[in-house]
Amino acid sequence: KFDFVVASVHSNLKMDEDKATTRLIKAIENPYTTILGHPTGRLLLSRAGYPLDFKRVIDACAANGVVIEINANPLRLDLDWRWHRYAVEKGVLLSINPDAHRTEGLHDMQYGVLVAQKGGLQASNCLNAYALDAITTYFNKKKQG
Structure with a gap:
C-alpha cells in the first residue's frame, strides 16, 4: 500500500512567472507533497505551459525531497x-x-520513457524504476519527515 501526494495545478493557469x-x-514546501505533477500544465499543440523559473522550482524540490513527474501523456510530456x-544534478x-x-x-508510459531517455534520465534517478521495497x-x- 502506497500513501503519497501528487501536487498538480489545474486552475488559474494565467499567472505571471513570479506568481506561478x-x-x-x-506546494513543494508542503510536508505532505511527495511528487510535483506536470509542472507547467502545458498541453502540447493547444496550451502553452505557464511561465516558471525552473531553477527555483527544481531547487525547491531538491531542498524538500519532492519528486518531479515526467507526465507520459503525449499531450503533456511535462517536465x-x-x-x-538539471534536476538530476x-x-x-x-x-x-x-x-x-x-x-x-x-500505454502512454512508452512516451514518458522515450522523453526521459531523451533527457538523459537513468533508472537510478527514476523513482518508479526502483524495486518495490526501495519505493516503499x-x-x-x-x-x-
Missing part, C-alpha cells in the same frame, strides 16, 4: 526533457507517470 513559481514552491539533467528524483484516467492510458522505503521516509 511562488505557487508551485508553496520538459531539457530540465531532466540537483539530486531530484523524477518519476514517469502515465496520467491515465482509464486503463488504456497506461522512499515513501515511508518521506511520510516520517
